[in-house]
Amino acid sequence: MQSHSTGFVLTRQSRDIKGQTEIVLWVKTATGPYRLSIVGDKPVLFICASQQQQAMEIIHAANIAVQWKPLALKTFQHQQVVGCYSDTVRDNLTISKCLHAEGIKPFEADVRLADRFLMERFIRGGLMFTGDVKSRNGYHDVLFAKAKAADYIPDLTLVSLDIECSEKGVLYSIGMHSEMDSRVIMVGEQPADYQASDELLIEWVTDEKALLLTLESWFIKYDPDIVIGWNVIDFDFRLLLHRAEWNKINLRIGRGKQTPHYRRSTQNANQGFISVPGRVVMDGIDTLKTATYNFRSWSLEAVAQELLGEGKAIHNVHDRMAEINHMFKHDKLSLAKYNLQDCKLVTRIFKQTHLLEFAIERSRLTGVELDRIGGSVAAFTNLYMPQLHRAGYIAPNLESENWIASPGGYVMDSKPGLYDSVLVLDFKSLYPSIIRSFRIDPMGLVEGLLLEEGKAEHQAIAGFRGGQFHRTRHFLPEMIESLWAARDRAKRDGDKAFSQAIKIIMNSFYGVLGSSGCRFFDHRLASSITMRGHEIMKLTRELIEAKGYEVIYGDTDSTFVSLKKSHSQIDANIIGDALVDHINQWWQQHLQQQYGLVSALEIEYETHYHKFLMPTIRGQETGSKKRYAGLVWRGDVEQMVFKGLETVRTDWTPLAQHFQQTLYSMVFHDQNVDDYIRDYTNRTLAGEFDDQLVYRKRLRRNLDDYQKNIPPQVRAARLADEMNAKLGRPLQYQNKGAIEYIFTTSGAEPVEYRQSAIDYNHYLEKQLKPVADGILIFIGKSFDNITAPQLGLF
Incomplete structure (x- = not known):
């Protein structure tokens, strides 16, 4: 039966089958899941026409059948190319290796078949498809499928999954939370006092094997599109598959009763990827990072506390393990509640931050997979490459060995001081607006450099470091313009997830062009953006100072x-608005007169700080960068803003942060701070703030990798794992991670195993004094002078 339908791509895979390729797309539609099978799409790579004869001999020697096609395509070096089409993905990979071994570099050999299929059809999430439809148990199979782009917003079903297990990885229970069904599958006998309820449904099973088979049945029955969790790929799914293997079962939780596949990252041994046919697995931590969230700690407890104001019942990892073991033996109902609570927290975090909506919109905008981590380079490639092909060019290869750094963003030397009335003026999306205004574009650079000298100044726009850009042959400025317009619409409509997705994509385009991991990198591209930014910032400064500020x-x-x-809020607003009008008008005239271009540059009046601190670099007189604090009115509420200072840095203690917030507020309000500083110091020495002395730092490398320099966090981690080994507990800190420690008279010691007395003088000298002197210098005081008389008493 032939059928037309519209849906959204959940997963994509390609494989070789019976001497040809098959692309499998699992698609969610309004009438349920469909499995699209596209057979016989030929993998392709491109070779310079001048190397075709040599390539033919190499491929013939490898005994691989290929088809050659002359194409109206050329490289960025203007060499004609030919297409080399093979029957299978395996043949394509073999050809690429053989050619590389003989010094021939094929182009676009690294583009995966399923990605190319979607990309070249401009399919970004939504698609319309036809084919021979056969109904299966729980889904529809579409054979000989054909697809084209369509706009479609899916309604996806979601389950939050979490497991509980022993320290050796033996499964105790699996929690699932969704709108369709929430339950905990628990190994053990049902207690006499258990009564099922909407709040807690427990399905009791006899052993671990039955637990896994029941999970399999749950997935078949409720059929979720999305599985979410916390570290769900590298912990929950990795362990589930390991225990399934141990129990000699396949764990068929993919659609069509297919099995998942887990593989380790080649770059990071601690990271893995999971493929579940027809379902998308989204890890909460990775998805939040992709959406540019940042937290002091990425534990579920810490993120839930910050976002939701609630967390888990057990915090310490060893207490938690001991408590879980105890509950499994003696109080399975409490363990089930604990298990389900973790699932619910992840569901609520996703809902609160609109993470699923964010992932859907990102996919609709760029075509990247819903579960893609980061993905800026993939997003740019998806959007740019098919347009490039239609303009007659093949994409360049990744050439990271020729990478040349471009200057970073403009950062001016600051003028330290305590100020009244400071305005902040921000260029709206400066780098994207530079790309739009000055027509910066990979193909535009190639075409611009082709122009003869006499014609160049009329047809090309000068960049930096020898770059020049064609006035009309480009794609990137239009891509940004359409994204910009879409973001303005999203803002008007109050669609935060869509607006955030667009902002991240737009702002990533500069980073991509300056990244050695992007095939379109050229230092003339990135430099023409950043160096133009420097020029704009310097000229804008001159315009402002010419007005007397x-x-x-x-x-x-x-x-x-x-x-x-000092100015009132009303007067400051009038000045800010006038400066913005003057600067924007000046840039419009300047770009028109100097380059014959329409300016997309737009500066906005962002903030009026009625009190503002620009500190010095610690221990110097030079002004610091990216660090400041100020007082600002948000409606009728006065707020303290900290940027780059200790209060917002994760490597400073709560002791210093609480001290800074109160002290700075007092200085900004012209209050005498001497008594406060002395009192806070005395209370610290008296042990009143012992719960605020904890440092929390990440171990950036494996513990054994630290040989010469042993920072405090490494010393503490080694002490912790020595104690773990003595007590027969699993080692916690060998492979990176985060450690909490306290400074004692014997140095840094882990919080859970502290044995020595606290070194209070360390906290005075290294935490309170630097924070205090950062602002006291501007009112003619110092921490030592204020505290000296008191400290003499101790």
């Missing part, structure tokens, strides 16, 4: 303007 700092796209005396 003082620019005290500038950073990438933000300019900090001192009005030189």
Whole structure:
């Protein structure tokens, strides 16, 4: 039966079958899941026509059948190319290796077959498909499928999954939370006092094997599109598959009763990838990072506390393990509640942050997979490459060995001080607006450099470091323009997930062009963006200072303007609006007169700080960068803002952070701080703030990799794992991770195994004194002078 339908791509795979390829797309439609089978799509790579004869001999020697096609395509070096089409993915990989071994570099050999199929059809999530439809148990099979792009927003079903197990990885229970069904599958006999309820449904099973088979049945019955969790890929799924293997079962939780496949990352031994046919697995930590969230700690407890104001019942990893073991033996109902609570927290985090909506919109905009981590380079490639092909070019290869760094964003030397009335003016999406205004584009660079000298100034726009860009042959400026317009619409409609997705994609385009991991990298591209940014920031500063104000700092796209005396909010707003109008008008005229271009540059009046601190670099007189604090009115509420200072840094203790927040507020309000500083110091020495002395730092490398320099966190981690070994507990810190420790008279010691007395003088000298002197210098005081008389008593 032939059928037309519209849906959204969940998973994509390609494989070789019976001497040809098969692309399998699992698609969610309004009438359920469909499995699309596209057979016989030929993998392709491209070779310079001048090397075709040599390549033919190499491929013939490898005994591989290929088809050659002359194409109206050329490289960025203007060499004609031919297409080499093979029957299978395996043949394509073999050909690529053989050619590389003989010094021939094929182009686009690394583009995966399923990705190319979707990309070349401009399919970004949504698609319309036809084919021979056969109904299966729980889904529809579409044979000989054909597909084209369509706009479609899916309604996806979601389950949050979490497992509980022993320290040796033996499964105790599996929790699932979804709108369709929430339950805990638990190994053990049903207690006499158990009563099923909407709050807690427990399905009791006899052993671990039955637990896994029941999970399999649950997936078949409820058929979720998305599986979410916390570290769900590298812990929950990795362990589930390991225990399934141990129990000699296949764990058929994919659609069509297919089995998942887990593989380790080649770059990072601690990271893996999971493929579940027809279902998308989204890890909460990775998805939040992709959506540019940041937290002091990425534990579920810490993130849930920060976002939801609630967390888990057990915090310490060893207490938790002991408590879980105890509950499994003596109180399975409490273990089930604990298990389900973790599932619910992840569901609520996804809902609160609109993570699933964010992933869907990102996929609709760029075509990247829903579960793609990061993915900026893939997004750019998906959008740019098919347009490039239609313009007659083949994409360049990744050439990271020829990578040349480009200058970073403009950062002006700051003028340290305590100020009244500082305005912040921000260029709206500066780098994307530079790309739009100055027509910066990979193909535009290639075409611009082709122009003869006499014609270049009329047809090309000068960049930096020898770059010049064609005025009309480009794609990137239009891509940004359409994204920009879509973001403005999303903002008007209050669609935060869509707006955030667009912002991240737009702002990533510069980073991609400056990244050695992108095939379109050229230092002339990235430099023409950043160096133009430097020029814009410097000229903008001159425009502001010509009006009689003082620019005290500038950073990438933000300019900090001192009005030189205290102004009311109303007066500051009038000045800010006037400066914005003047600067935007000047840039419009300048670009028109100098380059014959329409300016997309737009500066906005962002903030008025009625009190503002620009600190010095610690121990120096030079102004610091990317660090400041200020007081600002948000409606009728006065707020303290900290940027780059100890309060917002994860490597400073809560002791220092609480001290800084109160102290700075007092200085900004012209209050006497001496008594507060002395009192806080005395209470610290008296042990009143012992719960605030904990440092929390990440181990960036494996513990054994630290040989010469042994920082405090490494010493603490080694002490912790020595104790873990003595007590027969699993080692926690060998492979990176985060450690909490306290400074004692014997040095850094882990919180859970502290044995020595606290070194309070360390906290005074290394935590309170630097924070205090950062602002006291501007009111003629110092921490030592204020505390000296008191400290003499101790």
